[in-house]
Amino acid sequence: MCMLKVDDLNVYYGKIHALKGVSFDVNEGEIVSLIGANGAGKSTTLKTISGLLRSKTGGVTFMGEDISKIDAYKLVEKGLAHVPEGRRIFLQMSVMENLEMGAYIKGKADKADIESVFEKFPRLKERKNQVAGTLSGGEQQMLAMGRALMSHPKLLMLDEPSMGLAPILVEQIFEIIKELNDAGTTILLVEQNAEMALEVSDRAYVIESGRVSLSGTGEELRNSDTIKKAYLGG
Amino acid sequence: MDFLSNLISGLSLGSIYALIALGYTMVYGIAKMLNFAHGDIIMVGAFTIIVSISTCGLPVWVALILSVVMCTVLGVVTERVAYKPLRKSEPLTVLITAIGVSYLLQNLALLIFGSSQKSFPSIFDISSVHIGDLSMSGESVVTLAVTIIIMIALSLFINKTRAGKAMRAVSEDKEAAELMGISVNKTISLTFAIGSALAAVAGVFYGATYGFIGPYTGSMPGIKAFVAAVFGGIGSIPGAMIGGLLLGVLESLSKAYISTELSDAIVFASLIVVLLVKPTGLLGKVIKEKV
Ligand SMILES: Nc1ncnc2c1ncn2[C@@H]1O[C@H](COP(=O)(O)OP(=O)(O)O)[C@@H](O)[C@H]1O
Ligand SMILES: [Mg+2]
DSSP states (O other), X not given: OEEEXXXXXXXXXXXXXXXXXEEEEEETTOEEEEEOOTTSSHHHHHHHHTTSSOOSSSEEEETTEEOTTSOGGGTGGXXXXXXXXXXXXXXXXXXXXXXXXXXXXXXXXXXXXHHHHXXXXXXXXXXXXXXXXXXXXXXXXXXXXXXXXTTOOSEEEEEOTTTTOOHHHHHHHHHHHHHHHHTTOEEEXXXXXXXXXXXXXXXXXXXXXXXXXXXXXXXXXXXXXXHHHHHSOO | OHHHHHXXXXXXXXXXXXXXXXXXXXXXXXXXXXXXXXXXXXXXXXXXXXXXXXXXXXXXXXXXXXXXHHHHHHHHHHIIIIIGXXXXXXXXXXXXXXXXXXXXXXXXXXXXXXXXXXXXXXXOOOOOEEETTEEEOHHHHHHHHHHHHHHXXXXXXXXXXXXXXXXXXXXXXXXXXXXXXOOHHHHHHHHHHHHHHHHHHHHHHHHHHHOEEOTTTTHHHHHHHHHHHHHHOTTOHHHXXXXXXXXXXXXXXXXXXXXXXXXXXXXXXXXXXXXXXXXXXXXXXXXOOOO
């Protein structure tokens, strides 16, 4: 079943034409990646899906509903969670308060939900009363993901979760992405780390200067010569 | 004992500044704008009391409620009409608009009430309080007590409630807050509502302390409260409280021991000194993101 359908997005920043007709879809239960160089338009795509930016044409359909005109803050309730590039956790709030904000739409954060985030990310439990600004980069990424999970998303969008992390932490983050997917969460992943992304993905789209230039299964793209040259270092 | 009573009248004056400064600092924290019309809300609140009690003969408690409601609505409407359409504009555009709103409110008051000062009804029928040689005016005691209660309540609201935490989230990162399901527009409205309600309370105490209200009454306490907010670190709620109280005490002690004429100059000079030593104000902080 098609969970997310992105159709012909044209997004502008003033005069800059950042997305030039981007279309793709994500089926329920899949991990789909968007890969591409810096500045290709990956983050812009995610922001348009989550309602932070608007497309001039086309639209976004989520679970059969046209969401392209709905305010960003109303989409969380529909089951969409977006972990933005650079984590964007609330640095002056405690780890616990960040998780509570993740459960904002639920009113009060569910104890069991908090426990399940702590189970996935034990480091967060040790630091639950610490101000988030004092966490390390890896811990901040874990908090950003944990915070998004508090709303029980059907579709989790992750924008460069491995950015700036040590290789061991990158492995860990990808492990968790796979676990979340096994537990039933559909995932739309944006990555510059194409190798890791293609390995965990069912399907992937390559974005190049605002357009989808290639698509296929993770396997196909990993074996494609173009991809090998451009994104996998040979 | 002279020093102590000067200190207490300073704290009471400082309470008024603190109540106004809280509005400045909360709005700055959330909407990243300096609402220069904030001082004039005090004047509107005070005139509401005058009209309710002196003209319409309403009981004091009704007048107090009306004044808070009037200011809250005015604050929210001003934001919706004047500032919200400029959410994505240059800060300078917003600042000039705020100054325009300030003139608009002053001139409306001028049109309705004329330029002469109107006397403020005596609403706190409390005699002075004496402890040993120390004598405090009833207004001072009430002002100080009410302000302390408001500060405690506000701190609890901001730090412990869901809406208060959402406010802090919006003040840190609007986009991220929106992605949590928090409506930034509603949060900004709530902030203006709280700030303006506090200004109404400040207007009541200001009127009760000075006894007269005119169309321009709001501008001086408004500017001093702004100084207090910057002094304490703009955007910081405890900073606005401490900044307001310090400023009041400084003003009152300068008047008593240095010079009445120079007291304002001393207040503003002290701001410059604080900002030279600590550019973010007393409690202003800068947190850097880690990679
Ligand atoms: N806030 C912005 N203002 C202007 N241009 C922007 C803004 N954000 C992104 N862009 C431009 O849009 C294009 C796509 O950016 P982005 O979606 O962030 O790329 P990616 O996430 O793939 O690195 C880039 O050319 C970038 O310079
Ligand atoms: Mg990006």
